[in-house]
Amino acid sequence: MNRDAAETIALRALGWLAADDGLFPVFLGSTGASVADVAAAAERPDFLGGVLDFLLMDDAWVTAFCDAEGLAYTLPMQARAALPGGQVEHWT
Numbered sequence: 001m002n003r004d005a006a007e008t009i010a011l012r013a014l015g016w017l018a019a020d021d022g023l024f025p026v027f028l029g030s031t032g033a034s035v036a037d038v039a040a041a042a043e044r045p046d047f048l049g050g051v052l053d054f055l056l057m058d059d060a061w062v063t064a065f066c067d068a069e070g071l072a073y074t075l076p077m078q079a080r081a082a083l084p085g086g087q088v089e090h091w092t
Contacts, residue, residue, distance in 0.1 A: 001075075003045065006082035009075055010048035013055050014038070016065050023061070027054055049083035052076055 017027050018038075028034065031050065033041070041047035055061050055076055066073050 001078045001082045003082050006079035007045060007048055009071070009079040010051050010083065011042065012069050012071075013065055013076065014042060014048070014051045016068055017051070017055070027051075030054060046084045049080060049085050052080040052083065056080060 017024050028038070031038075031054070055065060062073060062076055065071070066075065
């Protein structure tokens with residue numbers, strides 16, 4: 001997965017979160033961001049990585065997002081790995 005595709009998936013995840021009246025306030029509360037902060041940061045790859053970090057905290061959220069967007073369940077994790085801070089550390 002390239003970075004552009006990862007950012008697109010993260011933006012779709014952000015849109016999905018923003019449309020969920022129950023989950024979006026949880027996202028805002030966990031990040032400490034306001035709606036204005038989210039709008040201002042939505043183009044930053046590090047912020048988009050945080051969006052995917054939040055989504056990936058709950059399998060039910062991943063499933064619901066992927067079902068709504070017609071994506072494979074593995075794509076959010078692959079997208080996260082392609083954004084800053086998402087690289088898996090190999091200690092061997």
